[in-house]
Amino acid sequence: MSGAETVQAQQEEPRDEAVEQVGIDSPDAAMQAAAPVSPHAERRAETMRIFQRMRKLPPGDPERxxxxxxxxEDHMAYARRIASRYGGHGEVVEDFVQVAxxxxxxxVDNFDPEHGTGFLGYATPMIMGEIKRYFRDATWDVHVPRxxxxxxxxxRKATEALTQELGRSPSIAELADRVKATPEEVVEAMDAASAYTTASLDRPVRVDSSEGASLAEFVGGEDPRFDAVVNREVLKPLLAKLGERDxxxxxxxxxxxxTQSQIGEELNVSQMQVSRLLTRILDELRAGFE
Incomplete structure (x- = not known):
């Protein structure tokens, strides 16, 4: 490989990494995200048929x-999947699920099938908007000092250690002595941590004949197909806002x-300009995922 080709390869390589940060791992994945997925077509069609039937029924009608x-009920798993994307901020994911x-x-109550937009295309930004509003109005108002x-x-570590040493739960005074803090600070830290405490998956639960089972046994696994659906529905309006050249x-x-060089030749611009354009476009798409 010549020196010029090496430089060009080094300049073009990071752009694919930027694509991965947006949530697209390859050109094939990008196509899957932007194009309809055929296995879900019938379900989308059935959803539209249900909305058409609902429109013909008066409010309060039992069938409606x-x-x-x-x-x-059919879309609760989809809403939950969107909520799970916001669970890495220290808050309880279930709170986001309820908001979703x-x-x-x-x-569902505001969707109009006559407007030509699919239900998921309408519901996705509304669900994400509710979660972001929850962040703004509730979660972000809580500040826990470092x-x-x-x-x-x-x-947490002191409690585990003292419980083993003493054979019982430690007192506030014992905890304060172990962590070199005042009892008041211990209580304050416990109060601050309570908002961020989630249930252990090893916690035993009792459900009829399932005595002795752990919570983990009742938690369903993740379906990777939900990510493809969420990515596709989030990308649709973002791509629609782009200019024709983008x-x-x-x-x-x-x-x-x-390659960027080939794109530059077709657009009559330099490879560096193409690199900057791609960076800007991908930054805009990435911002839509946040």
Whole structure:
């Protein structure tokens, strides 16, 4: 490989990493995210048929309520999947799930099948909007000082150690002595940590004949197909907002597998300009996922 080719390869390589940060691992994955997935087509069609039937029924009609409940139930797993994306901030994921369900219900109640938009395309931004509003109005108002966070972590370790040493739960005074803090600070740290405590998957539960089972046995596994659906529905409106040249650049780069130099020749711009354009476009798409 010549020196010029090496430089070009080094310049073009990071762009694929940027694509991965947006949630697209390859041109094939980008195509799957942007295009409809055929196995779900019948389900989408059935959902639209249900909404059409609901429109013909008056509010309060038992059949309308039954159909409404059916749509909500059918899409709860989808709403939960969106909520799980926001669970890495220290808050309890289940809180986000409940907020996502609220957004789903609002979407079902306000969706108009005559507007030409698919239900998921309408519901996805509404569900995400509810979660982001929850972040703004509730979660972000709670500030835990770093000192309390560190003390909370130390208390967890001290509690485990003292419980083993003493054969019982330690007192506040014993914990304070172990972590070199005042009893008041220990109580404050415990209060701060309570909002971030989740149930252990090893916790024993008793459900009829399942005595002795752990919580983990009742938690379903993740279906990777939900990620593809969520990515596709989130990308649709983001791609629609792009200008024609930006769409053309994405098409050439990720669907036609053209190099930045080849794109530059077709657009009559330099490879460096193409690199900057791709970076800007991908940054815009990435921002839509946050």
């Amino acid at each position: 309520e039954r159909l409404r409940a059916e749509v909500i 369900y609220l957004g789903l219900v609002k979407a 000192r309390m966070q560190e003390l909370s972590s130390a208390l 769409k053309r650049i994405l098409m050439m780069r990720f669907f036609r597998n053209m």
